[in-house]
Amino acid sequence: MNDIYKLLNDLEIDIKKFEEMEVSEFDRAKVKKELLNKIHSTKQKKWKNTVKAASLAVSLFTFGIFGLSFTTNAEEIPILGNIFKYFNNDGLYIDYKENSNPINEVAESNGIKVTVNDAVYDGEKLMVTYTVETEKYLGDTLHINGIPLIENEGNGTHEIFRIDENKYVGKATTSSKEKHSTIDVDWKLDYIIPDLTKDRERIKGDWKFNFQVKKADITVQKINQDKEMDGISVNIENLTITPTSFLINYKQVVSKEIIKDWDMADVDIEVKDNFGNIYSSEFHSGSGGKYYMTWGKTFQMLDPHASILIITPKVKLSDYDGIEYNEDGSIKGRYRLLKSKADIKEFEMDEIIVEIEK
């Protein structure tokens, strides 16, 4: 397989369009120095074993490829301790950090140091965040074989991002069938595969972890209730309650007739409780296609006395809000994809009543 750098060999671009920028001798020297430092650090750096993992937790780092360097607010700058922040598509990162058990165990082998930072267990799912530091540059991401096991069983996945030259953060998620109040976690990494396309050899080593995790104060309740109206159906899948918020995951299915006239169909949900409190919310995830979408929404803290949630699905049919990029990278406006003249249409479905399991 050809990687992008190889494929770019065959691509002729209009170089005349690019303009040189004035660069001082100082700038040149600075770039060279930074580059050589990076290259050398990957060649020669020896691990400083004396650095305790705990002290890493408060050290800020510079961001490489992963684009979080553009946060404007000082308090939004993530510190290593809150790796959950990198994986905020769960919408749970803040709550999970608050409810997680710090582990801070380190295993080092074959030029690769793995630190387990935090673990959180909600009764079904175990999430473990970790940091991987390598002596050599290994590419944009890594593949790790070996999942943390809950009482010696479970299936799971890894998500890994590179955050600095030779530093990655990852989150492993394992699910177990049985519910426990405290679990014994064993994690043995069999091997690591670097993402560098030309060098996909397995790196073997001895990285083993064993630790215990208590069930966090998080409950997940299955709901599985449907509503259907005018060619759109909604399924409320589950409700997750944490000490500081609650989350609802739901699906929408859109019929062909709707797609013929509108290029976008979105279902939002509004949530009230039996005291009439209306909960403010924001989306934390969304994925799918034209016909089928899954959404995740995070709501503010649940009133502890509430026993019933009233969910109102709100449908919006509209045309396409498209984004295109101009050559200079700026964004080009919106346009309608379909020839249809159908107007924007909004309607509400009947309420879905959910009893909160206590």
Add this chain to the structure above:
Amino acid sequence: MKSNETNFIKRLQSGKEDALEYIVDKYLPLIKGISYQVLSPFKNDGMIDECVNDIFLSVWYYAKDFNGDSAKFKNWICSIAKFKAIDYYRRAVKNVEISSDNLELSPADSIEKDLVRIENRSELMQLINQLEPIDQQIFIRKFFLGENTEEIAYSLGKTKASIDNRIYRGKKKLKVHASDFLMGGSVV
């Protein structure tokens, strides 16, 4: 021995550091110009510097993937610069979008988002490798270099309509494969 116009590629490919210094001397004004052109809306010099460093490091680490003479090298390093700068741009825009509204979650453009999400990962390259050479060019130009249809049509000497058509068909093809990959996530 020092790097010069005739030997710098060879020296770069065999990991000689003076070759890296040579290309910084020679191409920094251009690389910085390209990064600035794409990223200036963010008014963040740190981002531009980071992008410039990233471009040179990629050239250093992937030097062996280059194949050609010094005229072709200029084309190669410029296209890497454009691709990296666009990548930084998209990541930055994505972050802005997440905080401002839910536009980026709209279903209609999800295939682009899916592709961007796996951008620069081996999965996307696997997808692109399955396309015909002409479609590979079009997709790399569109997704990696951020070129619009007119520009692509111009560079390839084709009409705008035929490019649109190829993008449409290519996307359909990729969508099938992409959903397979996305279902599997990054699991190994």
